[in-house]
Amino acid sequence: MPLLIVDDDEAILQLVSIHLEQAGYNVKKASNAEAALAFLQQHPFDLAIIDVMMPGMNGFQLANIVTKQYEIPVILLTAKGQIEDKERGFGQGIDDYIVKPFETKELLFRVNAILRRYRKIHQAQSVVGNVKMDKDTWELSIGEKQFIWPMKELEILLYLLQRTGRNVSRWDLIDEIWGETLEQPEFTLNTHINRIRERLKRAEATIEIVTIRGFGYRLEVKR
Amino acid sequence: MPLLIVDDDEAILQLVSIHLEQAGYNVKKASNAEAALAFLQQHPFDLAIIDVMMPGMNGFQLANIVTKQYEIPVILLTAKGQIEDKERGFGQGIDDYIVKPFETKELLFRVNAILRRYRKIHQAQSVVGNVKMDKDTWELSIGEKQFIWPMKELEILLYLLQRTGRNVSRWDLIDEIWGETLEQPEFTLNTHINRIRERLKRAEATIEIVTIRGFGYRLEVKR
DNA sequence: TTTGATTTATAAACTCTATATAAATTCAAA
DNA sequence: TTTGAATTTATATAGAGTTTATAAATCAAA
Numbered sequence: 001m002p003l004l005i006v007d008d009d010e011a012i013l014q015l016v017s018i019h020l021e022q023a024g025y026n027v028k029k030a031s032n033a034e035a036a037l038a039f040l041q042q043h044p045f046d047l048a049i050i051d052v053m054m055p056g057m058n059g060f061q062l063a064n065i066v067t068k069q070y071e072i073p074v075i076l077l078t079a080k081g082q083i084e085d086k087e088r089g090f091g092q093g094i095d096d097y098i099v100k101p102f103e104t105k106e107l108l109f110r111v112n113a114i115l116r117r118y119r120k121i122h123q124a125q126s127v128v129g130n131v132k133m134d135k136d137t138w139e140l141s142i143g144e145k146q147f148i149w150p151m152k153e154l155e156i157l158l159y160l161l162q163r164t165g166r167n168v169s170r171w172d173l174i175d176e177i178w179g180e181t182l183e184q185p186e187f188t189l190n191t192h193i194n195r196i197r198e199r200l201k202r203a204e205a206t207i208e209i210v211t212i213r214g215f216g217y218r219l220e221v222k223r
Numbered sequence: 224m225p226l227l228i229v230d231d232d233e234a235i236l237q238l239v240s241i242h243l244e245q246a247g248y249n250v251k252k253a254s255n256a257e258a259a260l261a262f263l264q265q266h267p268f269d270l271a272i273i274d275v276m277m278p279g280m281n282g283f284q285l286a287n288i289v290t291k292q293y294e295i296p297v298i299l300l301t302a303k304g305q306i307e308d309k310e311r312g313f314g315q316g317i318d319d320y321i322v323k324p325f326e327t328k329e330l331l332f333r334v335n336a337i338l339r340r341y342r343k344i345h346q347a348q349s350v351v352g353n354v355k356m357d358k359d360t361w362e363l364s365i366g367e368k369q370f371i372w373p374m375k376e377l378e379i380l381l382y383l384l385q386r387t388g389r390n391v392s393r394w395d396l397i398d399e400i401w402g403e404t405l406e407q408p409e410f411t412l413n414t415h416i417n418r419i420r421e422r423l424k425r426a427e428a429t430i431e432i433v434t435i436r437g438f439g440y441r442l443e444v445k446r
Numbered sequence: 447t448t449t450g451a452t453t454t455a456t457a458a459a460c461t462c463t464a465t466a467t468a469a470a471t472t473c474a475a476a
Numbered sequence: 477t478t479t480g481a482a483t484t485t486a487t488a489t490a491g492a493g494t495t496t497a498t499a500a501a502t503c504a505a506a
Contacts, residue, residue, distance in 0.1 A: 037350070041351060041352065041387060041388065041444045042388075042444065042446075044388065057246075058328070058331075060332065060335070061246070061335075069349070069385060069387070134390075137389060137390040137391075137392070137438075138390055138435070138438055139389060139390050146388070148433065148435055148441075150436065150437070150460085150461055150462080151436070151437035151438065151461080151462095152461075152462065153461095184463075184464055184465080186484090186485090187463085187464065187465075187485095188462075188463055188464070190484095190485060190486065190487085191462085191463075191464085191486090191487085191488095192462085192463095193485090193486085194485095194486060194487060194488095197486095211484095211485070211486090213470090213471065213472085213484065213485075214471095214472090214483090214484075373449080373450050373451080374450080374451095375450080375451065376450095409495090409496090410452085410453065410454075410496095411451080411452055411453075413495095413496060413497065413498085414451085414452075414453085414497090414498085414499095415451085415452095416496090416497085417496095417497060417498060417499095420497095434460095434495095434496070434497090436459090436460065436461075436494095436495065436496075437461080437494095437495075
């Protein structure tokens with residue numbers, strides 16, 4: 001899960017990212033607000049950790065943009081003296097504060113907590129392996145990249161994603177995706193499955209569609 | 224966003240205005256109440272920061288006029304000994320006090336907070352790539368140049384800007400921009416998108432509108 | 447009269463489906 | 477166990493149909 005951490009202090013950047021990466025997160029580092037915004041424009045993140053005190057645009061301003069525009073939770077890092085900042089940030093979309101100096105364990109704990117909470121709310125996503133798909137907007141990301149695929153292929157992939165690890169019959173799939181109206185449903189489905197496989201391979205997805213001969217398909221996580 | 228700061232102390236005037244300008248505000252300076260009133264008559268302001276202790280008309284009197292007559296929020300700057308002044312001002316439209324000496328950062332926080340409260344919009348600008356748009360004034364700049372575009376196109380662009388990197392359905396867009404009343408919404412939207420693209424290209428914007436066939440559009444930063 | 451918004455008309459692009467052909471698997475018979 | 481026909485699935489390609497883009501015309505408002 002991609003996180004963004006923004007701090008002008010290189011040491012903290014390193015320290016924090018090492019620990020978060022160890023915990024399985026994908027961490028991008030920015031040493032100022034401008035760099036952070038650039039990252040945000042390129043990739044989707046699930047959470048941002050932002051230092052309040054920075055040269056140029058400060059953490060509060062950045063946090064505001066992040067919460068409003070990108071709608072992801074934010075954790076602010078604030079120095080000891082500025083605890084009153086808390087009041088100013090809460091209720092503005094800031095999800096948590098951590099006062100420097102802090103234990104990395106504590107940070108990790110909070111990150112986990114927030115993401116857990118947040119994911120419950122935003123459960124419009126199907127995630128399997130390194131493939132993530134948003135049911136509402138059809139946004140598809142594989143690894144860090146976002147992809148634009150033809151609709152039919154997205155529909156089929158979603159159907160399979162939602163049944164990962166289970167056998168899905170050809171006819172269930174055909175019924176679900178097409179209803180009745182298809183003259184040569186068998187071959188048409190073949191074609192689509194074939195194309196999806198190609199794309200998954202090209203995108204280096206960690207999932208694959210396995211053929212269940214005589215029955216249908218099954219989506220699995222590669223290992 | 225235009226702010227007015229009134230103080231007889233030239234040093235403070237300078238210090239504060241530099242910081243506020245850095246934060247993206249448009250700051251006008253007045254060194255006494257008379258000059259301040261002259262400014263207020265000429266230009267609309269969104270907030271005034273006023274020193275209590277001034278030669279001639281004092282800060283309280285000025286603040287009263289400002290809040291009553293121009294109906295904008297006021298922050299009073301008060302020296303350490305005069306904290307009892309607080310009682311005098313609150314309930315009169317004074318929104319906040321700051322005691323000298325103060326951190327410019329603190330002032331900035333309060334300014335942001337108050338403006339937010341007042342106009343509910345706080346991040347009045349959308350910035351993506353080299354495109355910047357002010358939601359209040361519809362000012363649009365691409366690179367260094369400013370542009371005047373037709374309203375409909377600005378509305379659509381803003382909607383997309385605020386959802387950069389996300390897929391936006393045609394119908395969300397149409398609903399948002401037009402509501403219901405449109406006979407051929409599909410084609411109308413096409414036309415507008417087309418024009419926006421032309422203009423973005425001519426202005427050498429670093430963003431582009433990508434088509435999500437069968438769904439809608441998505442605004443992205445070019446690379 | 448000029449500018450912006452919408453509609454209409456036409457062109458272009460892309461998806462989907464169908465078809466053709468190849469490859470793989472199954473199964474039965476030798 | 478091997479072989480080969482039958483069956484199922486994979487892959488490649490092309491045409492039909494749909495969606496979107498573009499250009500031009502009309503309408504409305506300033």
